[in-house]
Amino acid sequence: MNSFFYPVRDSRVLLTAALLLLLPVAGCNRKADSSADSSSSETTGSAAGPQTVSSHSSSPPKPRPTALPVPAEIWKEFSGEKALAEVKKQIDFGPRPSGSAEIEKARAAISESLAASGWDIEPQPFTAETPRGTVKFVNLIARFSATTARPAPATTQTVIVASHFDTKRFSTIKFVGASDGASSTGALVELARVLALDPVLASKVELLFFDGEEAFTQFTETDGLYGSRHYATQLRDTQRAAQFKFGILWDMIGDKELTITLSADSPQPLTEEILLSAEALGLRKHFGYYNRSILDDHEPLLRLARIPTVDLIDFDYLPWHTADDTFDKLSPESLRKIGAVTLFHLRKALGK
Numbered sequence: 065m066n067s068f069f070y071p072v073r074d075s076r077v078l079l080t081a082a083l084l085l086l087l088p089v090a091g092c093n094r095k096a097d098s099s100a101d102s103s104s105s106e107t108t109g110s111a112a113g114p115q116t117v118s119s120h121s122s123s124p125p126k127p128r129p130t131a132l133p134v135p136a137e138i139w140k141e142f143s144g145e146k147a148l149a150e151v152k153k154q155i156d157f158g159p160r161p162s163g164s165a166e167i168e169k170a171r172a173a174i175s176e177s178l179a180a181s182g183w184d185i186e187p188q189p190f191t192a193e194t195p196r197g198t199v200k201f202v203n204l205i206a207r208f209s210a211t212t213a214r215p216a217p218a219t220t221q222t223v224i225v226a227s228h229f230d231t232k233r234f235s236t237i238k239f240v241g242a243s244d245g246a247s248s249t250g251a252l253v254e255l256a257r258v259l260a261l262d263p264v265l266a267s268k269v270e271l272l273f274f275d276g277e278e279a280f281t282q283f284t285e286t287d288g289l290y291g292s293r294h295y296a297t298q299l300r301d302t303q304r305a306a307q308f309k310f311g312i313l314w315d316m317i318g319d320k321e322l323t324i325t326l327s328a329d330s331p332q333p334l335t336e337e338i339l340l341s342a343e344a345l346g347l348r349k350h351f352g353y354y355n356r357s358i359l360d361d362h363e364p365l366l367r368l369a370r371i372p373t374v375d376l377i378d379f380d381y382l383p384w385h386t387a388d389d390t391f392d393k394l395s396p397e398s399l400r401k402i403g404a405v406t407l408f409h410l411r412k413a414l415g416k
């Protein structure tokens with residue numbers, strides 16, 4: 065199971081290999097950037113720049129409980145069980161393809177949990193042309209205020225931590241995406257709860273819940289990664305990209321046998337630093353390099369927004385894109401390990 069030499073089973077690997085041939089230096093090819101943009105029919109939305117709205121914009125945000133002491137070792141606060149409970153909420157909605165009624169419910173559940181931890185949510189709606197026609201997507205952006213300013217200002221964040229919450233649409237099987245969609249999403253909700261224990265740290269992190277990661281038919285420059293392409297384009301066009309030092313993407317992190325397969329395009333030194341964090345927590349054995357690049361939501365952040373972003377993905381997962389990607393394949397311990405490594409690294413990179 066830990067071998068990285070298994071057959072190519074993902075069109076995104078092939079596409080990325082093709083892109084790499086076209087892009088000797090990732091993120092430095094303006095032609096590729098503009099062609100990707102012009103081929104997208106995403107709406108650009110307001111030119112007024114990022115706006116933050118509360119998830120309950122009709123009523124003022126609830127005051128937070130009296131501040132508690134900030135945990136010295138915040139990575140120990142991440143609960144695999146709490147993360148798994150959030151994962152289960154997502155799975156219980158059933159298949160959650162973009163544009164469905166089920167993904168609306170999934171999004172509402174994410175927003176509710178984030179708001180309960182004191183985060184402000186900016187929904188980022190857009191439409192895009194897909195092989196199934198025009199589809200409405202909604203990313204969720206969560207920010208935390210370390211002061212009394214609410215909703216949280218969009219200027220304090222220097223790091224992005226992201227997941228996709230949509231599941232791939234299948235007509236022949238019931239696909240609930242336990243690891244592919246739900247695992248990283250539930251874990252990110254738990255990460256939000258833990259970060260809120262340290263408001264200053266939380267205010268430096270932008271949480272991204274991407275819609276439309278999955279391709280409707282197969283990954284091409286215009287099918288798949290809809291949410292991250294839209295978000296990265298907005299970051300670039302509003303000049304907001306410059307405030308971010310790095311990004312961490314989570315995808316498929318729930319497998320009981322946790323094997324993080326780092327993509328060949330993992331940026332250095334960020335990846336080495338995260339591996340050092342894993343080493344410090346005795347978890348280095350779960351991380352290895354994949355022998356190819358993996359096309360995922362980190363790619364638009366790298367290419368369009370020029371933000372070094374690493375994809376922590378366990379692509380060594382046999383139930384991938386099958387009806388067997390179900391709750392019983394998951395382990396709270398795997399979620400906890402990724403949560404802890406990420407928190408350890410955030411504390412080290414961002415300080416107190």
Ligand SMILES: [Zn+2]
Pocket residue numbers: 232244278385
């Ligand atoms: Zn998938």
